Amino acid sequence: MSQEKQCQCAEVQEEELYPRLEEVIMEHRGKGQDLIMVLHKAQNLFGYLPKKAQEMVAEGLNVSLNEVYGVITFYNFFSTVPQGRNSVKVCLGTACYVRGSQEVLDKAQKELGIKVGGTTEDRRYSLDVVRCIGACGLAPAMLVNEDVYGRVKSPHLPDILAKYE
Amino acid sequence: MNLVRNHVLISIDAGTIMAGARAVEKALVDEINRQGLAGEIAVLETGSIGATGQGVVIVVYPEGLYYANVTPEDASEIVEEHLLKGRPVKRLIMTEMPRQQVIRKEKTGLLKEQARIVLRNSGVINPENIDEYIAEGGYEGIERAFTELKPAGVIKEIKDSGLVGRGGAAFTTAMKWDFASKAPGDPKYIICNADEGEPGTFKDRLILEGDPHKLIEGMMLAGYAVGAAKGFIYIRGEYALSIERLEKAITQARLYGLLGENILESGFSFDLAVMKGAGAYVCGEETALIESLEGKRGHPRNKPPYPVTEGLWGKPTVVNNVETLANVPEIIRNGAAWYRGYGTDKCPGTKVYTIIGNVATPGLIEAEMGTTLRDIIYEYAGGIKEGKKFKGALVGGAAGAFMGPEMLDAKMDFVNLKEYAAVLGSGAILVMDESTDIVGMLQSVLHFFKHESCGHCVPCRLGTKQLVEIVDRIAGGKGKVEDIESLVKISEVMRDTSFCPLGQSLNLPISSSLKYFRDEVYGRVQQPA
Numbered sequence: 001m002s003q004e005k006q007c008q009c010a011e012v013q014e015e016e017l018y019p020r021l022e023e024v025i026m027e028h029r030g031k032g033q034d035l036i037m038v039l040h041k042a043q044n045l046f047g048y049l050p051k052k053a054q055e056m057v058a059e060g061l062n063v064s065l066n067e068v069y070g071v072i073t074f075y076n077f078f079s080t081v082p083q084g085r086n087s088v089k090v091c092l093g094t095a096c097y098v099r100g101s102q103e104v105l106d107k108a109q110k111e112l113g114i115k116v117g118g119t120t121e122d123r124r125y126s127l128d129v130v131r132c133i134g135a136c137g138l139a140p141a142m143l144v145n146e147d148v149y150g151r152v153k154s155p156h157l158p159d160i161l162a163k164y165e
Numbered sequence: 166m167n168l169v170r171n172h173v174l175i176s177i178d179a180g181t182i183m184a185g186a187r188a189v190e191k192a193l194v195d196e197i198n199r200q201g202l203a204g205e206i207a208v209l210e211t212g213s214i215g216a217t218g219q220g221v222v223i224v225v226y227p228e229g230l231y232y233a234n235v236t237p238e239d240a241s242e243i244v245e246e247h248l249l250k251g252r253p254v255k256r257l258i259m260t261e262m263p264r265q266q267v268i269r270k271e272k273t274g275l276l277k278e279q280a281r282i283v284l285r286n287s288g289v290i291n292p293e294n295i296d297e298y299i300a301e302g303g304y305e306g307i308e309r310a311f312t313e314l315k316p317a318g319v320i321k322e323i324k325d326s327g328l329v330g331r332g333g334a335a336f337t338t339a340m341k342w343d344f345a346s347k348a349p350g351d352p353k354y355i356i357c358n359a360d361e362g363e364p365g366t367f368k369d370r371l372i373l374e375g376d377p378h379k380l381i382e383g384m385m386l387a388g389y390a391v392g393a394a395k396g397f398i399y400i401r402g403e404y405a406l407s408i409e410r411l412e413k414a415i416t417q418a419r420l421y422g423l424l425g426e427n428i429l430e431s432g433f434s435f436d437l438a439v440m441k442g443a444g445a446y447v448c449g450e451e452t453a454l455i456e457s458l459e460g461k462r463g464h465p466r467n468k469p470p471y472p473v474t475e476g477l478w479g480k481p482t483v484v485n486n487v488e489t490l491a492n493v494p495e496i497i498r499n500g501a502a503w504y505r506g507y508g509t510d511k512c513p514g515t516k517v518y519t520i521i522g523n524v525a526t527p528g529l530i531e532a533e534m535g536t537t538l539r540d541i542i543y544e545y546a547g548g549i550k551e552g553k554k555f556k557g558a559l560v561g562g563a564a565g566a567f568m569g570p571e572m573l574d575a576k577m578d579f580v581n582l583k584e585y586a587a588v589l590g591s592g593a594i595l596v597m598d599e600s601t602d603i604v605g606m607l608q609s610v611l612h613f614f615k616h617e618s619c620g621h622c623v624p625c626r627l628g629t630k631q632l633v634e635i636v637d638r639i640a641g642g643k644g645k646v647e648d649i650e651s652l653v654k655i656s657e658v659m660r661d662t663s664f665c666p667l668g669q670s671l672n673l674p675i676s677s678s679l680k681y682f683r684d685e686v687y688g689r690v691q692q693p694a
Contacts, residue, residue: 033478035460036443040402067461074462074619076444077402093364094563095521095595097609131446131613132364133403136519136593137218137527138180146405148183151218 025060032063084126086164089143093132101140107154170205172226178213184220192240212375214288231259287375295417298378306497311431319390325501327513332486335579344473346391348481353393359400363562365593368517369487373407377414383490446617451484465665508534512578523598534578553598561590564670569681603682625668628659644690
């Protein structure tokens with residue numbers, strides 16, 4: 001699949017998602033206190049929080065765009081840049097760090113050719129670090145989407161990554 | 166319930182799901198059906214049994230036999246040999262068993278030895294079935310509260326039990342409840358802090374996944390005691406299975422009339438909502454958590470006023486940790502005197518520890534207050550991995566304190582550890598063997614804090630950045646003696662001037678690492694000519 005084609009289809013999809021975001025916002029209209037909940041739902045829809053979505057949320061919940069942006073940038077969970085189809089997160093919590101997760105992270109950066117916080121050009125993977133996912137007994141641990149991998153050694157990485165299209 | 170001959174419990178948690186627990190479960194059920202044993206043998210899902218890194222774990226009752234590292238291919242052998250012919254499959258029997266699981270109270274009467282209060286049901290009942298919780302005495306606490314104790318009696322019982330908060334600060338629970346019940350303002354709120362973000366801690370997750378109804382009952386009792394009609398569970402966004410189980414449990418409780426209007430004809434109404442966090446360590450601080458619940462950036466607030474008088478939306482609010490609330494139903498059901506039978510005089514009850522790092526069986530244990538670090542490591546966690554030597558432990562999470570070998574026999578409880586300038590904190594114990602690099606550990610801790618500093622106050626925002634630069638310099642072999650002194654000095658200023666515990670607590674890992682591993686740290690910097 002050529003890269004160009006893929007980008008286009010992602011954009012088309014994005015446009016189609018706005019009416020659904022509108023529905024979500026309707027349920028919380030004027031309720032500023034629901035901001036984080038709505039942002040969760042919006043990010044679920046788009047995979048990230050595009051500027052247009054931020055504006056719609058601000059307008060719908062009756063909070064300033066400044067406030068919305070402030071909340072998004074405060075929490076690790078939210079992202080304002082497009083994410084890859086698969087999110088790879090390496091845990092750098094204390095327990096994982098002791099068990100060598102830095103090496104896993106280095107290998108992941110090399111393998112994917114991106115830095116932490118980046119997305120591969122084909123938008124197949126995004127790479128991030130997390131600080132503890134509560135799987136310390138399995139250290140070093142990493143997450144790909146919702147799947148937890150424990151006792152990861154850097155040679156395992158190519159096999160793990162290959163599972164995700 | 167059908168009369169079944171055997172129960173096969175399959176442990177379902179993030180670790181075992183990853184190891185393929187669902188596939189094993191399906192293979193077992195298929196094989197049981199194929200052998201025509203469907204009516205005789207029940208396969209049940211349960212929460213974590215407290216052992217990690219042993220693949221898919223199943224337990225066969227009534228024998229109480231544990232199998233580890235089970236694969237779908239093993240299913241036919243287990244069914245054929247064990248369940249049909251009664252011959253255990255020796256090659257799969259778990260060898261490194263979590264100790265507290267071996268001693269079943271109904272078999273040996275050794276409840277004292279096991280000391281499970283909070284985790285009593287975890288890994289024993291099916292967390293997705295409210296009937297199983299009720300069968301284990303669940304919701305008896307709320308019944309006793311309604312009929313016998315009344316709100317003031319609930320607070321008194323909790324006060325007599327000596328329960329203190331298990332989130333880290335160890336504040337007296339009854340006092341918090343008493344303040345909130347007397348504070349003017351309406352409505353009042355109960356918040357459960359399930360934003361478990363302390364690195365190396367996953368105790369709350371096991372409670373949430375293994376016994377969600379216990380938390381619900383604990384929150385009901387708190388609500389009844391202080392006169393709140395609404396509760397919020399603020400939970401980490403990453404805890405997908407916990408959220409799912411909790412929401413299921415809340416729905417079931419509503420169906421049974423245990424949540425909602427006029428519960429059990431008592432006149433008391435109470436309902437719960439689950440709120441997903443969005444990943445900010447500082448939101449574990451109660452006022453930052455409240456800000457976040459209100460939909461804002463999670464900056465800590467000025468204290469006073471404390472949440473008990475002005476909390477969520479300016480109303481009286483109690484914020485309790487998951488483990489604290491999970492103690493409450495057991496105390497109300499069994500009474501304060503029973504609870505005081507556990508732990509020490511000053512610190513009754515148990516503590517749930519997550520024990521990780523270089524130990525043979527990392528995982529979750531519940532031990533009485535006052536158990537020594539040595540017992541926790543060598544008796545419960547199987548000792549140091551690969552027979553290596555114990556070097557030290559980081560106790561209480563990233564914001565905790567290092568302890569050296571001389572601390573192995575210190576009794577672990579909130580009061581006693583204070584005397585050694587250490588903390589129990591969240592109950593995380595990270596064990597390090599002789600090969601661990603202390604400077605590397607400090608580096609990891611300080612990087613974590615730099616990342617999680619919320620930027621609200623200057624000492625923490627700038628201090629964490631400076632500390633990281635210095636520790637990186639030391640780790641890179643370019644540090645000087647003055648750098649170590651700067652680490653101490655900066656962290657002391659942060660301790661005294663930071664706005665919230667995040668910045669205040671960094672001095673602890675720094676000063677304690679120097680206390681126990683002084684020579685090693687100083688050995689890493691350039692020696693003065």
